[in-house]
Amino acid sequence: MSTTTPPEIEPGRPVTPQVPAAPRRRPVRRRGERGPLGAALLHGGLVVASLIALAPVAWLFYLSLGPDKEDYLHPGGIAGKATFSNYSFVLEHTGFLDWFKSTMIVALGTTLVGVLVAATTGYAVSRMRFPGYKQLMWVLLLTQAFPIAVLIVPMYEIFSELGLIDTYWALILVNCTTAVPYSAWLLKGYFDTIPFEIDEAGRVDGLSPFGTFFRLILPLARPGLAVAAFYNFITAVGEVAFATTFLLDDSKYTFAVGLQTFVSEHDAQWNFMAATAVLIAIPVTVFFYLVQKNLVTGLTAGGTKG
Amino acid sequence: MTVAIDRATGKRRGDRAPRPGLGQRVRNGLQKYWYAYAMIAPVVVVLGVLVGYPLVRGFYLTLTDANSLNSARTIGVNHIDATYKFIGLDNYQDILFGPTAYDRFWSHFLWTVFWTVACVALHYTIGLGLALMLDQKLRGRTVYRLLLVLPWAVPTFVTVFSWRIMLADSGALNQLLGALHLPQPEWLEDTFWQRFSAIMVNTWCGVPFMMLSLLGGLQSIDSSLYEAAEMDGATAWQRFRHVTLPGLRSVSSTVVLLGVIWTFNQFVIIFLLFGKNSAPDAQILVTWAYALGFGQQPRDFAQSAAYGVLLLSILTVFTSFYFRWLKRNDQLAV
Numbered sequence: 074m075s076t077t078t079p080p081e082i083e084p085g086r087p088v089t090p091q092v093p094a095a096p097r098r099r100p101v102r103r104r105g106e107r108g109p110l111g112a113a114l115l116h117g118g119l120v121v122a123s124l125i126a127l128a129p130v131a132w133l134f135y136l137s138l139g140p141d142k143e144d145y146l147h148p149g150g151i152a153g154k155a156t157f158s159n160y161s162f163v164l165e166h167t168g169f170l171d172w173f174k175s176t177m178i179v180a181l182g183t184t185l186v187g188v189l190v191a192a193t194t195g196y197a198v199s200r201m202r203f204p205g206y207k208q209l210m211w212v213l214l215l216t217q218a219f220p221i222a223v224l225i226v227p228m229y230e231i232f233s234e235l236g237l238i239d240t241y242w243a244l245i246l247v248n249c250t251t252a253v254p255y256s257a258w259l260l261k262g263y264f265d266t267i268p269f270e271i272d273e274a275g276r277v278d279g280l281s282p283f284g285t286f287f288r289l290i291l292p293l294a295r296p297g298l299a300v301a302a303f304y305n306f307i308t309a310v311g312e313v314a315f316a317t318t319f320l321l322d323d324s325k326y327t328f329a330v331g332l333q334t335f336v337s338e339h340d341a342q343w344n345f346m347a348a349t350a351v352l353i354a355i356p357v358t359v360f361f362y363l364v365q366k367n368l369v370t371g372l373t374a375g376g377t378k379g
Numbered sequence: 380m381t382v383a384i385d386r387a388t389g390k391r392r393g394d395r396a397p398r399p400g401l402g403q404r405v406r407n408g409l410q411k412y413w414y415a416y417a418m419i420a421p422v423v424v425v426l427g428v429l430v431g432y433p434l435v436r437g438f439y440l441t442l443t444d445a446n447s448l449n450s451a452r453t454i455g456v457n458h459i460d461a462t463y464k465f466i467g468l469d470n471y472q473d474i475l476f477g478p479t480a481y482d483r484f485w486s487h488f489l490w491t492v493f494w495t496v497a498c499v500a501l502h503y504t505i506g507l508g509l510a511l512m513l514d515q516k517l518r519g520r521t522v523y524r525l526l527l528v529l530p531w532a533v534p535t536f537v538t539v540f541s542w543r544i545m546l547a548d549s550g551a552l553n554q555l556l557g558a559l560h561l562p563q564p565e566w567l568e569d570t571f572w573q574r575f576s577a578i579m580v581n582t583w584c585g586v587p588f589m590m591l592s593l594l595g596g597l598q599s600i601d602s603s604l605y606e607a608a609e610m611d612g613a614t615a616w617q618r619f620r621h622v623t624l625p626g627l628r629s630v631s632s633t634v635v636l637l638g639v640i641w642t643f644n645q646f647v648i649i650f651l652l653f654g655k656n657s658a659p660d661a662q663i664l665v666t667w668a669y670a671l672g673f674g675q676q677p678r679d680f681a682q683s684a685a686y687g688v689l690l691l692s693i694l695t696v697f698t699s700f701y702f703r704w705l706k707r708n709d710q711l712a713v
Contacts, residue, residue: 107515127526129583145550148551201415209423213422218640221669223687250429311647313536347540357534
């Protein structure tokens with residue numbers, strides 16, 4: 074792009090206006106600028122989309138303020154009698170705190186195991202080529218794509234035999250089937266961004282490959298480890314199918330199961346459900362926003378670089 | 380000891396020595412690559428135990444007539460041994476070609492395909508549209524971005540319930556439609572509207588991921604390409620068609636693959652939107668397989684597992700063809 078703009082440029086096109094436009098033409102716009110109509114359309118479109126994105130969440134919050142379980146049918150009435158009583162009821166008279174504990178145990182367990190097991194593999198597939206490399210990458214990719222229907226029946230059988238049904242371990246182990254390959258995949262993407270020269274320097278100075286990994290690369294990869302951990306955590310919190318099937322005792326339910334208990338075929342306590350949903354959603358959402366940017370890069374980078 | 384770090388430049392030596400025998404090769408390989416194998420060992424072991432073994436076990440189950448009445452189980456202190464027996468490929472035969480196979484498998488299969496295609500197409504087009512809008516210079520971009528990511532940020536099992544309240548018979552959406560004097564469909568009762576709502580909710584949940592990935596892709600396109608195109612007199616459409624779309628290729632091929640896999644496997648939305656035992660016609664294969672295995676009495680473990688194996692085969696075939704197709708078009712460096 075070293076050429077200069079040719080002097081005989083047609084005015085009226087949205088080109089950098091080095092040449093003063095003829096006085097009676099409409100003013101030439103700079104790159105990326107819009108007329109008032111364009112700007113209005115753009116903002117209009119984004120406002121509508123944002124409202125659609127926001128509405129269900131906001132609605133849930135609004136309904137959680139209505140004290141009666143039929144209030145969702147007459148939302149207009151809620152504004153007059155808004156109260157936080159649902160929240161105190163949920164905290165005091167339901168299993169909310171038990172569910173919180175279970176969710177934390179399962180999610181933190183999954184996170185820890187997933188990242189610990191996957192870290193060295195992520196490094197190995199980022200730096201080394203060995204027979205079986207392609208097959209391993211293929212397995213790592215395919216395991217993440219497993220539909221829950223593939224593993225749920227045999228897992229249920231195996232856990233019944235081992236007496237692990239209705240324990241946190243069952244859930245942690247099952248979650249690891251996706252957390253481990255995913256973390257390995259994501260960490261590989263992160264290790265790829267750390268220059269090879271660091272490894273080479275370490276090797277020249279006499280470190281073994283393990284030494285290089287643990288002393289040089291691992292400390293540098295902390296942000297990558299954090300992203301993998303966050304993602305495992307969020308996925309584990311949101312896991313529904315296995316938790317619904319493997320947990321029987323309602324004091325061991327995770328949030329994803331507990332929330333379902335408000336709505337049965339016979340009775341639906343929508344007001345408590347909404348309050349619980351809001352209580353769950355706030356921390357998870359805040360957490361998500363903190364790591365959101367890295368998450369997207371991690372998810373797509375792993376895939377494109379292969 | 381040879382270097383364990385190999386930049387994998389892809390160079391191959393042309394004149395190789397004759398291939399040594401198998402034992403020799405294994406020994407050489409171990410000596411040369413033991414670092415790598417030691418490092419991948421944890422994952423290989425964990426996946427072998429947690430995925431490999433259940434997979435084999437599950438495949439064996441599909442060859443039996445296991446259900447919750449003849450499986451091994453413990454009632455109180457009594458342990459009852461499994462009594463199911465080997466029946467070969469009968470389950471597959473029954474699912475694919477047996478009587479009422481259309482109602483049980485093929486109708487769900489067609490609906491799953493439609494659901495996947497429709498959802499991914501909607502995710503992609505809406506996501507791309509929003510990404511293009513967010514890529515402009517405008518005031519409040521960060522605020523829009525934060526709001527638009529919300530459906531991804533809030534856990535799905537929470538938002539699905541919110542939709543369920545809104546879509547209920549006299550819920551918010553129908554009240555709104557009523558106020559506008561528009562027809563008020565029975566979102567969660569009528570088959571067509573059940574399917575419609577499922578796609579709608581899934582679209583709502585899945586757009587943010589596409590939007591953010593594509594936005595990242597858009598921002599990585601070199602702006603000098605646009606300048607050059609403008610210089611050559613390209614219209615906005617031509618710039619989009621010949622600069623933006625090709626620039627998004629590698630991101631697109633990845634997110635479309637992820638989107639297809641996630642949508643095909645999407646369990647939470649349909650499971651929670653319709654509750655446990657309603658809407659049989661709106662079940663995609665994953666939720667249908669779950670319903671067979673855990674949503675009825677007696678639980679049909681064998682057929683449920685057989686559905687699982689079929690699902691996995693469909694996904695594997697699709698993924699390999701997709702990769703082959705990408706490779707041929709040189710869009711992915713795998």
